[in-house]
Amino acid sequence: MAYKPDPAGLKLRLIAAQRLKAVLGGEHFVPLSSFDLPDGRDRALANRLITMALRRHGQIDAMISELLEKGLPPRAGTFEAVLRLSLVQLVFMPELGAHSALFLAVEAIKRDNKARHLSGLMNAVLRKAQSNSARYGLMDDDLLLPETVRDRWTRAYGAETVTQFAHALVDGAPLDLTLRDDDPELVEALGADHLLADSARIESRDRPVEALPGYDTGRFWVQDAASAIPARLFGLPAGSTILDLCAAPGGKTAQLLKAGYAVTALDNDGARLERLNTNMARLGYTPYVVEADAATFAPGTPFQGILLDAPCSATGTFRRHPEVLRHRSAHDIAGRVRLQQALLTNAFRCLEIGGTLIYCTCSLEPEEGEAQVDWALHALPGLELAPIAPAELVGLEQAVTADGLVRTHPGMNPGGGKPGMDGFFVARFRRTR
Numbered sequence: 101m102a103y104k105p106d107p108a109g110l111k112l113r114l115i116a117a118q119r120l121k122a123v124l125g126g127e128h129f130v131p132l133s134s135f136d137l138p139d140g141r142d143r144a145l146a147n148r149l150i151t152m153a154l155r156r157h158g159q160i161d162a163m164i165s166e167l168l169e170k171g172l173p174p175r176a177g178t179f180e181a182v183l184r185l186s187l188v189q190l191v192f193m194p195e196l197g198a199h200s201a202l203f204l205a206v207e208a209i210k211r212d213n214k215a216r217h218l219s220g221l222m223n224a225v226l227r228k229a230q231s232n233s234a235r236y237g238l239m240d241d242d243l244l245l246p247e248t249v250r251d252r253w254t255r256a257y258g259a260e261t262v263t264q265f266a267h268a269l270v271d272g273a274p275l276d277l278t279l280r281d282d283d284p285e286l287v288e289a290l291g292a293d294h295l296l297a298d299s300a301r302i303e304s305r306d307r308p309v310e311a312l313p314g315y316d317t318g319r320f321w322v323q324d325a326a327s328a329i330p331a332r333l334f335g336l337p338a339g340s341t342i343l344d345l346c347a348a349p350g351g352k353t354a355q356l357l358k359a360g361y362a363v364t365a366l367d368n369d370g371a372r373l374e375r376l377n378t379n380m381a382r383l384g385y386t387p388y389v390v391e392a393d394a395a396t397f398a399p400g401t402p403f404q405g406i407l408l409d410a411p412c413s414a415t416g417t418f419r420r421h422p423e424v425l426r427h428r429s430a431h432d433i434a435g436r437v438r439l440q441q442a443l444l445t446n447a448f449r450c451l452e453i454g455g456t457l458i459y460c461t462c463s464l465e466p467e468e469g470e471a472q473v474d475w476a477l478h479a480l481p482g483l484e485l486a487p488i489a490p491a492e493l494v495g496l497e498q499a500v501t502a503d504g505l506v507r508t509h510p511g512m513n514p515g516g517g518k519p520g521m522d523g524f525f526v527a528r529f530r531r532t533r
C-alpha cells in the first residue's frame with residue numbers, strides 16, 4: 101500500500117491537543133518548545149490555539165453544553181481537547197478557515213484509539229457549531245471568568261474592575277523586561293517602550309525571547325512590571341545583606357544584585373535553583389545560593405533585609421496562565437495561606453532588629469495579601485508596617501493604598517500606557533525588637 105502522508109497541519113493539532121488535555125487534567129501550561137514542534141510557525145500557531153482555548157474556556161463551556169445535550173463523552177482520550185481547539189478556531193480565529201478546523205479535528209480523532217469511535221460525533225458537533233459561529237462569537241464576556249472567581253473578585257475589586265480583568269484575560273500579556281543597565285539604545289533595538297523605573301515593554305514581537313537583541317549578553321531579563329516592584333522598595337545602602345527567600349528563578353535576585361546588595365538567594369527546589377544559576381550566569385551576577393526550606397532556615401547572622409516572594413495561588417498571573425482560574429480551589433488557597441504564615445514567621449526570625457522585610461505574592465486573593473498583613477501584625481510582635489509612599493512608585497501611584505500597601509491588578513496601566521500588569525501584592529515591614 102502506498103504511503104499516505106499526514107494532512108498539513110495535523111501534527112501540530114495532535115501535539116496541541118495532547119498539551120491542552122494535560123492542562124485540562126490539572127497541569128500547569130508550559131508553551132510548546134522547539135523540542136515539541138521544531139517548525140517555528142507551526143509552534144506559534146499551536147501555542148496560540150492552546151492559549152486561546154484556555155482564555156475562552158468559559159465561553160467554550162457554554163457552547164459545549166448547548167452542542168452536546170448529553171455532555172462530553174467520558175474516557176474519550178483527546179476528544180475534549182480537540183473539540184475545544186476546533187471551536188476556538190471556528191469561532192474566534194475564522195481567518196484560519198472553517199474547513200481546516202472541521203477536517204483536521206476529524207482526522208485527529210481518527211488517530212486516537214480512545215476517541216476514534218467518536219469521529220462522526222465530532223463532525224456533527226462542529227458542523228452545528230459552524231452554523232452558530234456568528235452568535236457564538238458574540239458570547240457574553242461574563243462567561244470568561246468562572247463564576248466563583250468572578251464573585252470573589254467582584255467583592256474585592258468591584259464589578260467594573262472585574263470586567264477589565266475579563267478583557268485582560270482575552271488580550272493576554274505583553275512582554276515586560278527589566279534592564280540591567282540604563283540603555284535607551286537597547287530599548288529602541290528591542291522595539292520596546294520604557295515603562296516604570298528600569299522596566300520596558302514589548303507589545304508585540306516576531307521572535308522568541310532568546311533571539312531578542314541583548315539576550316545573549318545578559319542586558320535584560322523577563323519580568324512583569326508588577327513583579328519588579330517589590331525588590332525596588334528596600335531603600336537600604338548598597339552592600340546591605342539581603343536574604344531572598346523563595347528566590348528561584350531569580351528575577352528579584354537579579355534586581356537586588358543590580359542595586360548592589362550582598363544577596364543570599366534561597367529556594368527549596370533544586371531544579372528551579374539550577375535555572376536561577378543559569379539566569380545569573382547570563383546576567384553576570386553572583387549571589388550566594390542556598391538550597392533550604394524557608395520555613396526552618398536559620399542563618400548564623402541575621403539579615404538587614406529579607407524579601408519573601410511567597411509561594412501563592414498565582415491568580416495574578418492569569419493573563420499568561422489562564423488555567424490558574426480553574427485550578428485553584430478555596431482549599432488550595434487556604435493551604436498557601438498557612439504556608440505563607442510559616443514563612444513570614446521564619447522570615448521575622450532571620451531579620452535583624454531594625455531590618456526591613458518585604459512580603460509579596462503574585463495573587464489577587466486578599467487572603468494572601470492584605471489579610472496576611474493583619475495576621476503578621478498580630479502574630480509577630482516586634483513587626484510593624486513601614487508604609488510605602490506613592491512617591492516611591494512614580495508612574496503607578498494609583499497602586500499604593502491608603503495604608504501604604506501596594507496592590508496591582510491587570511486593569512492598571514503602568515507608566516500611563518495601555519492597561520495590563522500582573523496582580524501583585526506588596527507590604528513592607530520593619531522589625532523593632
Ligand SMILES: C[S@@+](CC[C@H](N)C(=O)[O-])C[C@H]1O[C@@H](n2cnc3c(N)ncnc32)[C@H](O)[C@@H]1O
Nearest residue numbers: 346347348349350351352367368369393394409
Ligand atoms: C513566586 S516563586 C518565586 C519567584 C522569584 N522570587 C522570582 O522573582 O523569580 C516562589 C518560589 O518559592 C519556592 N518555595 C516554595 N516553598 C518553599 C519553601 N518552603 N522554602 C523555600 N522555597 C520555597 C518555590 O520553589 C518557588 O521557586
